[in-house]
Amino acid sequence: MARRPPPDRLRRARAADAAALARLERRAFVGCYAAHRFSAAQFAAYLARPATLAHVVEQSGRIVAYALGVQGGGSRARGARLYSIAVAPTARRRALGRRLLRAFLAAVRRRGCERASLEVAATNRAAIALFTGHGFVPVRRLPAYYSATTAAIRMRRQLRAAGRRRAPRRR
C-alpha cells in the first residue's frame, strides 16, 4: 500500500527558526530576488519584534514554507505589510502558499488592521496570481525596485472600511 505523505503543520514562527528560514530563503529566492534575501540575523531580529506576524509550514519537522510580515508602527498601525512568502521548490503547487497567505491575513485582521500591502516583482506571475486570488489589487508600479531592470508592483488589500472599528463583543 502506498504510504501517505506526512501531514503539513502550520504554526507561528519562533526565534529558533531563524537559521532554517535563512536556508529556505536561499533555495526559494533566485534571480532578481537573490540580492534581497533575509539572513538568519535579519530573521532573528524580525522574530523578536512584537509587530511581526510570521508563520511556517513544517513537513516531518522540517520547515518548507513561511510567510513574514509586520504590523505598521505609529500612524501606520492600521496597515500591515507582507514582506516575504516562500515555499521550497519541492513543495510548490500544494496550496502551502495559499494557507500561509490566509494565516497572515487572519493574523492581520486579529490585530485590527484595515489593510495589507506588499511588493512583488512585476515578472513574478506565480506570486501575482496568488495575491490576486486573495483580493490584492495593484496600486502602483515601482521601476527598478528589485534590480535595474526589474520593477515591483505594489499591491493592496482592504480588510475593512477605514476608520471602522470592530463591533464591541457581546457579553
Ligand SMILES: CC(C)(COP(=O)(O)OP(=O)(O)OC[C@H]1O[C@@H](n2cnc3c(N)ncnc32)[C@H](O)[C@@H]1OP(=O)(O)O)[C@@H](O)C(=O)NCCC(=O)NCCS
Ligand atoms: C509564489 C509561491 C509562494 C506560491 O506558493 P505555492 O505553495 O506554490 O502556491 P499554491 O499552491 O498555494 O497556489 C495558490 C495559487 O497561486 C497561484 N500560483 C502558484 N504557483 C503558480 C504558478 N507556478 N503559475 C501560476 N500561478 C501560480 C495560482 O493562482 C494558485 O491557485 P490555483 O492552484 O488554484 O491555480 C511560490 O511559488 C514561491 O515560493 N515562489 C518563490 C518565492 C516568491 O516568489 N515569493 C513571492 C515574493 S513576493
